[in-house]
Amino acid sequence: MAESLSLELEILRVGEQMLYKVTVFDALGQETEGSGWIVARNPDRTEAATAEAETTASQWCRQRGIVTYDLIDKRNYDPWPPR
Numbered sequence: 001m002a003e004s005l006s007l008e009l010e011i012l013r014v015g016e017q018m019l020y021k022v023t024v025f026d027a028l029g030q031e032t033e034g035s036g037w038i039v040a041r042n043p044d045r046t047e048a049a050t051a052e053a054e055t056t057a058s059q060w061c062r063q064r065g066i067v068t069y070d071l072i073d074k075r076n077y078d079p080w081p082p083r
Contacts, residue, residue: 005032009057011050020053022060036060 004027012019024034 005034007057009053011053020057022057 006025008021008023008025010021010023012021019037022036024032026032
């Protein structure tokens with residue numbers, strides 16, 4: 001089933017906090033329970049916070065075998081780990 005999932009990373013700023021919503025979709029495009037939030041540890045440094053969120057989201061997907069475009073390696077993984 002993991003092979004039919006896809007991911008979207010949304011960047012939000014709420015007051016002083018930067019939040020990143022990781023949304024996992026099934027094959028029909030419906031949001032799944034696997035979705036979650038990443039709270040940036042470096043809210044004052046946008047570039048560092050974005051890099052942190054991208055790294056965390058990529059690792060998160062790999063651990064779950066989700067087919068996704070890796071934000072760091074710029075590669076598709078289908079499924080993780082690559083063969």
